[in-house]
Amino acid sequence: MESAIDYSTNYDQFKSFVGTDEYYKKCAYFYGTSMPEEKRIKDEDTIRIFSPFWDWHYSEVAHPVYLKKCDKVEYMALFLLLLFDNAYTNISEEGVKLCQNIRKVILKELKGYQSDKNSSEMRLADTIDTLRLLEKAEQKLQEKFVLCGLHNVVLHDDYKKYSRSKSYDHIIF
Numbered sequence: 001m002e003s004a005i006d007y008s009t010n011y012d013q014f015k016s017f018v019g020t021d022e023y024y025k026k027c028a029y030f031y032g033t034s035m036p037e038e039k040r041i042k043d044e045d046t047i048r049i050f051s052p053f054w055d056w057h058y059s060e061v062a063h064p065v066y067l068k069k070c071d072k073v074e075y076m077a078l079f080l081l082l083l084f085d086n087a088y089t090n091i092s093e094e095g096v097k098l099c100q101n102i103r104k105v106i107l108k109e110l111k112g113y114q115s116d117k118n119s120s121e122m123r124l125a126d127t128i129d130t131l132r133l134l135e136k137a138e139q140k141l142q143e144k145f146v147l148c149g150l151h152n153v154v155l156h157d158d159y160k161k162y163s164r165s166k167s168y169d170h171i172i173f
Contacts, residue, residue, distance in 0.1 A: 007062035
């Protein structure tokens with residue numbers, strides 16, 4: 001989500017950067033420096049293996065989020081909906097009900113906010129659809145983790161733990 005917002009905020013810079021040689025060099029550097037020196041693969045192979053994840057993220061997540069033209073309030077609502085998602089583990093029944101109720105309040109407030117702005121009725125559905133995009137990104141990230149393991153890319157343990165604990169792993173870098 002964070003990288004999609006960054007893409008939206010800095011669209012002109014990203015538009016001229018994504019797909020360039022510098023972009024692919026950055027990809028090679030990012031993954032290459034995360035591999036032990038003795039197991040590091042060639043930059044060309046690193047780009048061939050990992051750049052499709054970056055390309056996919058920008059074309060299938062970041063750019064569609066940009067096209068939704070969400071404002072700060074809508075982004076905040078999306079973050080809160082991610083925080084209070086349906087992936088309840090290790091919490092009491094009371095906690096589950098509280099999360100569900102908070103989620104309902106967030107949706108109600110978002111609908112009211114958009115109504116006050118005279119947004120179309122489809123705006124709420126389009127905004128909520130962002131969560132579907134982020135869920136697809138989460139699945140893709142899990143695939144990337146597998147490839148990282150196969151190619152000896154060392155990911156920080158906190159990053160792996162964080163991104164596997166909830167549905168927050170929508171950040172591509």
